[in-house]
Amino acid sequence: xxxxxxxxxxxxxxxxxxxxxxxxxxxxxxxxxxxxxxxxxxxxxxxxxxxxxxxxxxxxxxxxxxxxxxxxxxxxxxxxxxxxxxxxxxxxxxxxxxxx
Numbered sequence: 001x002x003x004x005x006x007x008x009x010x011x012x013x014x015x016x017x018x019x020x021x022x023x024x025x026x027x028x029x030x031x032x033x034x035x036x037x038x039x040x041x042x043x044x045x046x047x048x049x050x051x052x053x054x055x056x057x058x059x060x061x062x063x064x065x066x067x068x069x070x071x072x073x074x075x076x077x078x079x080x081x082x083x084x085x086x087x088x089x090x091x092x093x094x095x096x097x098x099x100x
Contacts, residue, residue: 006046013039044088051091059091066090 001009013035020027048056063086 001042001046001049003046003050006042010039010043040085044085047088047092055091055094056087059087059094062094063087063090 017032017035051059067086
């Protein structure tokens, strides 16, 4: 799926969520969480697919540098960072800064 398709699907999903809230029906929070998690994964995958190898390596290095102060604590409490998610978010931030 390319970036345009991912954005189109994301808008559709967000519209459906908005309609659910506006309809006054009781919100199934589990379904909402699943939908938003799926949306995040889809957008992250689209970002990662759109990036060049060089951009991904740069984003990976930046996210590793940002996590470095927290890694020992994370290991101590049994947490593992989601590397692909962090790289996608770092790439997204750097892309937005570049276009601004």
